[in-house]
Amino acid sequence: MKQAIYGLILYVFLILPPVASLAESVMTIHMHMQMPLLVVVGFLFTPFLKQTFPNFFVQWNAKGVPGILLFMVITVYWMLPRAMDEALNIRAIETFKFISLPFFAGVPLRDSWSKMNRLWKSITFIFLTLTYGMIGILYILTPIQLCNNYLMLEQKTLGWSSLVTALCFLAYLILNVTIDKSKYE
Amino acid sequence: MATITKETVPSQSTVKEKIHGMLGVNRQDAKLSLVLISIAFIAFLLGGILGLVQGLNRAGLFELPSWLNYYQVLTGHGVLLVLVFSTTFTIGYFYAAFSHTLGGLLPKVRKMGWAGLGLMVIGVVFVATTIIMGDASVMYTFYPPMQASPWFYVGLVFLVLGIWLYAFGAFINVAHWRKNHRGEHLPLLAYFGVGVFVLLFIGSFGVTAEVLYIIPWAFGWIDTINVMLTRTLFWSFGHTLVNIWYLAAVSSWYVAIPKLIGGKVFNDSLARLVVILSVVLNITGGFHHQIIDPGINEGIKFMHVFMSLSIGFPSMMTAFAMFATFERTGRKKGAKGLLGWVKVLPWGDVRFLAPMIAMISFIPAGAGGIAQTNNQLDQVVHNTMWIVGHFHLTLGVSVVVSFCGIVYWLVPHLSKRVLTPKMNKLGVIQTLIWTLGMIFMAGSMHIVGLAGSPRRTSYTTYGDNATALGWDPYLFFLAIGGTLLIIGCVLMFYIVFHLMFKAPKGETAFPIAEQEEGAHATPYWTERWTVWIILMLAIVAMAYVIPLVDMIFNAPPGSPPFRTW
Numbered sequence: 218m219k220q221a222i223y224g225l226i227l228y229v230f231l232i233l234p235p236v237a238s239l240a241e242s243v244m245t246i247h248m249h250m251q252m253p254l255l256v257v258v259g260f261l262f263t264p265f266l267k268q269t270f271p272n273f274f275v276q277w278n279a280k281g282v283p284g285i286l287l288f289m290v291i292t293v294y295w296m297l298p299r300a301m302d303e304a305l306n307i308r309a310i311e312t313f314k315f316i317s318l319p320f321f322a323g324v325p326l327r328d329s330w331s332k333m334n335r336l337w338k339s340i341t342f343i344f345l346t347l348t349y350g351m352i353g354i355l356y357i358l359t360p361i362q363l364c365n366n367y368l369m370l371e372q373k374t375l376g377w378s379s380l381v382t383a384l385c386f387l388a389y390l391i392l393n394v395t396i397d398k399s400k401y402e
Numbered sequence: 403m404a405t406i407t408k409e410t411v412p413s414q415s416t417v418k419e420k421i422h423g424m425l426g427v428n429r430q431d432a433k434l435s436l437v438l439i440s441i442a443f444i445a446f447l448l449g450g451i452l453g454l455v456q457g458l459n460r461a462g463l464f465e466l467p468s469w470l471n472y473y474q475v476l477t478g479h480g481v482l483l484v485l486v487f488s489t490t491f492t493i494g495y496f497y498a499a500f501s502h503t504l505g506g507l508l509p510k511v512r513k514m515g516w517a518g519l520g521l522m523v524i525g526v527v528f529v530a531t532t533i534i535m536g537d538a539s540v541m542y543t544f545y546p547p548m549q550a551s552p553w554f555y556v557g558l559v560f561l562v563l564g565i566w567l568y569a570f571g572a573f574i575n576v577a578h579w580r581k582n583h584r585g586e587h588l589p590l591l592a593y594f595g596v597g598v599f600v601l602l603f604i605g606s607f608g609v610t611a612e613v614l615y616i617i618p619w620a621f622g623w624i625d626t627i628n629v630m631l632t633r634t635l636f637w638s639f640g641h642t643l644v645n646i647w648y649l650a651a652v653s654s655w656y657v658a659i660p661k662l663i664g665g666k667v668f669n670d671s672l673a674r675l676v677v678i679l680s681v682v683l684n685i686t687g688g689f690h691h692q693i694i695d696p697g698i699n700e701g702i703k704f705m706h707v708f709m710s711l712s713i714g715f716p717s718m719m720t721a722f723a724m725f726a727t728f729e730r731t732g733r734k735k736g737a738k739g740l741l742g743w744v745k746v747l748p749w750g751d752v753r754f755l756a757p758m759i760a761m762i763s764f765i766p767a768g769a770g771g772i773a774q775t776n777n778q779l780d781q782v783v784h785n786t787m788w789i790v791g792h793f794h795l796t797l798g799v800s801v802v803v804s805f806c807g808i809v810y811w812l813v814p815h816l817s818k819r820v821l822t823p824k825m826n827k828l829g830v831i832q833t834l835i836w837t838l839g840m841i842f843m844a845g846s847m848h849i850v851g852l853a854g855s856p857r858r859t860s861y862t863t864y865g866d867n868a869t870a871l872g873w874d875p876y877l878f879f880l881a882i883g884g885t886l887l888i889i890g891c892v893l894m895f896y897i898v899f900h901l902m903f904k905a906p907k908g909e910t911a912f913p914i915a916e917q918e919e920g921a922h923a924t925p926y927w928t929e930r931w932t933v934w935i936i937l938m939l940a941i942v943a944m945a946y947v948i949p950l951v952d953m954i955f956n957a958p959p960g961s962p963p964f965r966t967w
Contacts, residue, residue: 243701243948246705246948249944370951370955373951373955374947374948374951378944378948381939381940381947382940385936385940389933389936393932400580400581401577402584402585
């Protein structure tokens, strides 16, 4: 319950109009800070939701695969330049962002993670590495403005930011593959 | 979350470790640490003398000879104390800690240690020579467009390479220990050491990139340089270095002090969480050194206020843990009343007094730091003597006095000697003189800074301007403080080498506090360094990508070199 309260506080903070408009005023902060924090809100809500609706999670996400697929779909959707633009221009899409990221990405990710086997965890990491890497290259190399609301330089910044995030995932993957944990733990 | 503790996994101590435990310190490892500590305190004395010269000159009491430049002295003071003293002491201390807690250094790690020392000495020779020749009066921050001799920067490359060798050596030794102690938690002091070397290694990426960018410019292969970019890369390291010293000091507060006062570690998990937070949140704090820089927009500065303030959390946790340890220990000794435990603390023992003063000084020092992190407050003081006062309080008291406190047990332990009551008394006197000196010096620096006196300038009355003349009394106090400090500096130099070579022979224990009985098991996730390092890199990326891309793509015309001295 404590986590859910922290999550609610963070959720309300992120929804506050001055906070939301400040976070959305910089493209990188919009995608790489506000959106991940909304996913974290979902993380924090998960234990409470699982306690309240135990059957739902057992029924619909028994092995974690449906949940992680939902997480992937939502993540990819919010990486589209058009989705970012619409979130700024259309109130309904903005509302969808504040609902989809916590409840359709954060909650399923946390619920699925402990249920998934090593293969699916690796697939998730590879998926994140590739999507962040590709989106990074796309934003860096595209010669035209992809979002109406953000300037070219912001686009390039987001590209570099995504590429560095992909490199972080890649570093984690490499370290996990090369370090034999059984030797140490 | 799986939790594995020493209680649940049987210890797999090797024969070598048992022998090591019986024989005490490993002589070969001790030699390496003692050489590093010796270099640290030689740099401490030389840097202190330069500090006095500078302080007297700044107060208008001493005119420098024509062959010596104020900014040359300032550079020497900064490089010797900020770069050489702190780094060599930190490395010497943690290598001794690894040797003690991990059952000795591996032979190859010891060799790497000596090679690292060699590289650092080469670096210092390059740097010192260019400063003495008057070709590198660029201060320890070496901000372009001021340009030093290219060999100054080449020397810095050697220094960084030396640090990297030490970091790799530390990682190899720790990995080896973990292979032989599967499932166990790394000893707490070694855990702090890992945090420090991770920060030293990754934190130096920025300054390495900066120096490699400056070298072609210094040799004249490129004409201009992006000033904002170099400043930003510098502070990504500069601020990290500050926290590396701080983490080294804090490690002794958590691990050694409870043992010295007859107490226990307050909470092992909390201490490890402090290390993790200090590592993960550290590098991004560099931006608050650039709050006044014009090339960074307000939004980024606003975001960085939070990033900088976040490092206050582990500091607050440490303050809580320390005072809780003191209170618990005091009450166990029979202290009564709300503050009765204060009286039973061993105030006459320099090994406690010194770090205790360091901790107390961190209260105003930390508060000053929090104030300076805020844009509006910093605008008032940023380019004034206030900042100089601030880092003399943080580095000059919280860190240096903690390091001195470590000396009183580490050096006798390594040199197989003992701290005599006479030397303890001298240590107490040294600590008090140093503290008094710093109260005068850092105190007057803070006040005169608020009155507007600028930093990084030699003495001037600005044509007998009334405001500037009003600073003089404070600058006079600054000189008095500086004089007391040089006395403390000489005393400390004497104490270190006395403990190393002249003190009576004997065994001094390496104080490692134990956990409270029935303490909660430390969760094993604290050992997942891969996760913490990746998290740190991700946060660094969040903090730096936006301003760096802006600085590179929106760069103004680069600057040609300037020689201002």
